[in-house]
Amino acid sequence: MADEPEPGPDFEVPMGLFQDMEDLKAQVAALSAQVKTLTEGGAGGTGEAFADDDETAGEEPEETDEEGDDWAFPPFILLLDSPQYDDELRGLIEWVEGVLVPGYLAEPSSDARWCPNWFEHPVAVARLHACWLAWQELTDPATCGYTGPSTWHRDHLDPCMAQLRPSTGPFGGCTKGEHQVDHRMPGIVPSAWRREDA
Structure with missing residues (x-):
C-alpha cells in the first residue's frame, strides 16, 4: 500500500483574513503596474498593455522640465520654493479646512490645541502635508x-494629531483668541490666502 499523505487540518479562513488577502493582491497588482511603467519609461514594451497605454499609444512621453524641477513623487513641502510651495499650500489648506477641521477636530482645549493660523507653523504644515x-x-x-481608510486613520491621522494637538506641540503657545507671534513665518503664506482689512 502506497503512503498516502495525511489530510491537512480542516479549518475555515476568517472573512476578514480573506478580505485582507484581496487587499494585498490589489496593492501588489497596483505596485507591479507602477514598477512596470517606471522600468519601461512609459513606452510600450513586451507583454500586456495597460489600459492607460491604449489612450496614449503612439504619443511621445511627456518631457520633464529641462532644469529638472519636476518631481516624480510629491516632495517634502518645506523644501519647495515659490510658486510650487504656494500651490501645494493652497491644496493643503483646502483639504485641512474642508475635510480635516470639520470632520475630525473637536473644539480646541488645553489638551487638544488647534491654531486657526496653523499654516504659519512649519511643523504643522509639514505634518499635515504628509x-x-x-x-x-x-x-x-x-x-x-478595503483597508486603505483604516490604515490612514491608524498610521497617519492619529499619530499626526497626537503630535500636533498636545500642549507641548507646535500650537502650545496659541490660545483660543491669540496666536503666538514667535511661530510666524512672514511671507510664507500665498497672497491669495491673506485677508486684507477693508
Missing part, C-alpha cells in the same frame, strides 16, 4: 483596497 498625501493615496480605490 497626512494629506497619505490620505490621497489611501482613499484612492485603485490602490488602497
Whole structure:
C-alpha cells in the first residue's frame, strides 16, 4: 500500500483574513503596474498593455522640465520654493479646512490645541502635508483596497494629531483668541490666502 499523505487540518479562513488577502493582491497588482511603467519609461514594451497605454499609444512621453524641477513623487513641502510651495499650500489648506477641521477636530482645549493660523507653523504644515498625501493615496480605490481608510486613520491621522494637538506641540503657545507671534513665518503664506482689512 502506497503512503498516502495525511489530510491537512480542516479549518475555515476568517472573512476578514480573506478580505485582507484581496487587499494585498490589489496593492501588489497596483505596485507591479507602477514598477512596470517606471522600468519601461512609459513606452510600450513586451507583454500586456495597460489600459492607460491604449489612450496614449503612439504619443511621445511627456518631457520633464529641462532644469529638472519636476518631481516624480510629491516632495517634502518645506523644501519647495515659490510658486510650487504656494500651490501645494493652497491644496493643503483646502483639504485641512474642508475635510480635516470639520470632520475630525473637536473644539480646541488645553489638551487638544488647534491654531486657526496653523499654516504659519512649519511643523504643522509639514505634518499635515504628509497626512494629506497619505490620505490621497489611501482613499484612492485603485490602490488602497478595503483597508486603505483604516490604515490612514491608524498610521497617519492619529499619530499626526497626537503630535500636533498636545500642549507641548507646535500650537502650545496659541490660545483660543491669540496666536503666538514667535511661530510666524512672514511671507510664507500665498497672497491669495491673506485677508486684507477693508
